[in-house]
Amino acid sequence: MMLRTCQVLYSQAGSPTRGWQPLSFDGGAFHLKGTGELMRALLVLRLCAWPPLVTHGLALQAWSQRLLGSRLSGALLRASIYGQFVAGETAEEVRDCVQQLQTLSLRPLLAVPTEEEPDSTVKTGESWYEGNLRAMLRCVELSRSLLKTSAPTGNILMQLKLTALTSTWLCKVLTSCIGRPGASSELSPERLAEAMDSGRDLQVSCLSTEQNRHLQASLSRLQRVVQHAQAQHVRLLVDAEYTSLNPALSLLVAALALRWNTSREGGPWVWNTYQAYLKDTHERLRQDAEAADRAGLAFGVKLVRGAYLDMEREMARLQGTKDPTQPDYEAANQSYRRCLELMLTYVSHCGSMCHLMVASHNEESVHQATKRMWELGIPLDGPVSFGQLLGMCDHVSLALGQAGYAVYKSIPYGSLEEVIPYLIRRAQENQSVLHGARREWELLSQELRRRLLGRGLRALC
Template identity: 45%
Template sequence: MGQGDWESGEGSPLLVQVQVQVREGRALAALGWWELLRGLLVFALCSHPRLQRDPEAFLRASRRLLGPHLWRALLSVSLWGQFAVGRSPAAVQELAQRLRARGLRPMLALPIEGEGPDGEGEAWFEQNCGAALQCVGLAATSGPEPAMQLKVTALLSQRLCEKLSLRLAKPEGAVLNPEEVAAMLGGQEPELTWLSPAENEHLGRGLRRLEQVAQAAVARGVQVLVDAEMSHLNPALTCLTWGLMWRHNRAGPRPWVWNTWQAYLRDTEARLGAHLGQVGVAGLRCGVKLVRGAYLEQEQGRARARGCPAPTWDTAEQSAASYERCLRLLLAALARPGSRLSLMVATHNEASALAALRGLSRVPPGSVCFGQLQGMGEHLSLALGAGAFPVYKSVPLGPPEVTIPYLARRAAENRGALGGARRERELLWAELRRRLRPWA
């Protein structure tokens, strides 16, 4: 990508071109006929009230009604085919080639989180580690500057992460610093006095799994974007990610380990500002993925059950305003001389993406990329890709039995995304009419 491609300040021809493409959906002309028709089918399904109300129950009922084989076949040509990809190298290669031909890049996402089946224990986390290493290998073959997403709770107990977060919230919790975490990632056995021997043992195993994945990713040139999760887990996730950054983000052309920040949390702006300052002092490359956040209903439900204020903003408008403030903060940090920050603007919101574009003329070339879910925001992704901006499409990796429940949970957590599909349906219909009536 050349320096001139980033001259996208207010009123530049490139920005105007992207704005027109986004507003009219003209970039959807790049979709094949089947992709266009499948998109219309999938977004019609996503608008169904029962699917919006309880996606997992809807999918369970459909599996019982259709039987596993027909259920799997229908999902392969609808929801799963729209949003996910299988684990075979051939499937990932085909997806990567299709995306890159359109100026887009795949970002494989491991759709595993939580505690796993009862009684599985360490075996479940070890199995997940194998899947994460497979994800690294598949991502490495997907083209230049590959990336993948990882949830810490795929490799380390959610319950332990919550206990770590509670401790970190106390004044004495600050003793668990990045250097100490980095030492444990390097093989030093955890001996935290406020954890039981079994918890220290599990923490050590979990950190070894995280380090194994990070080492494999760095060796293969794959960037690892660590996902944020529920707010009561995030202090631990950020602390452990800090340790990974401490070990792996000192050398190389880009940060290998990235952290994710959720703008819908009230304290994100302050914590993000502090984080940028700490990273600067430490001399690390810093990768930041900025998202709106996808656990809104769960966060608010948990707060109601505990009788305490929700950690999230109350309205979508407040969350959007927080996102814009965080974006301005990050763009200002990028514009400073000697900045070692890289930013992924993860949004399906046209206004936020265009706001980021307007700020790119003031930041180093190549330091900002965009991210959207595979199968969503295609008019935005394709328009940005046509403008030579780096765009990653987040693609859950695995068979329908694994990825569809994960997608259903994401849909349940973020019903607004399903409701917002109306805009995409309108643009897909407009593209269909253009093809059927090219003279109009």
């Protein structure tokens, strides 16, 4: 049914765009930011685009601590990288950051920084995942408290990394199990959802006793997070990871969706992330949207280009498997455009039952989204939102926010010890995004020159 509707809507996509004006991403909205913020952004973004700093970031951090001491090293980080990309450590610091964003018409998308270390018994044991569960529950409460309203609202969003609550090794085993004959019934979303709801033991034949025990504990943790988030009116956006994990992660999301994305629950509380740089993303997205429609489920999507391009290609080369990624940058762009068109058409048909976050730093993609929203009659502050990283792409975020669109900034928070390794690994995964920040540097430089020259002229007068 939805496919036929989409075909009709696609045939009508040529409607005139008279009255629609593209947003200007020329940095004009930078007048909303302080001079100190602009100077820090220019310095940090330039540093992060220097490959040796990103590649050897963890080693450089350890070296600076030995050379300068923890106090001075920490102060430099707080004044630079940490201050640019992190909301703070305490709830009060996070609230201050969010209040500043809200004055700029931007919204928070909190993220708990967690990094699993497979060779560490401390960071892979069951107690570590239970600690992450407590951190996720606190993040739900903080996300809710940041919005100063007592009424239930549908626009509080939070990121959720499933491998903070279940191990990567289990996800890899589950991914290999999914492709085996007979696995469709034993590892069905329905069976996992029933186990989550009932709390009864789930036995999967391809898993060992220890793995089955860990799966049961993981399902319990996931159920508790979503249950608490729904009670607090916070929607969870599940992060995508590597292709060796994603089939298992999508299975867990599908199980959660069966329970929490029903129409009686009030729309999608659990969203999945789709990476357009993978060759099969458009087809998977279409199939998942139609499956949700057939089941009467709400459907939530965060659409990204993807962050693991080089690592995915290297793993495919080492394993002798087919490269899952698009062959080049333009092919990835075309994939993103097709996925975006598909989802905007679904949103226009389904309304509040289908939500989309256009998570992109690409100006062309944002222009496409805003134009098609106008053509399809999708309201600016409705089921479509936009997302960028805190401290990056502010010329796009600010322009969108000032125009009335729903714009979220992905905000990690926590101590230096927790967040710096997380930031360095994210920078290593997003080097293409950091290299693409050249336009933002130029706009920042222009705004700073305008201010400094203006002050100089005033001083002469």
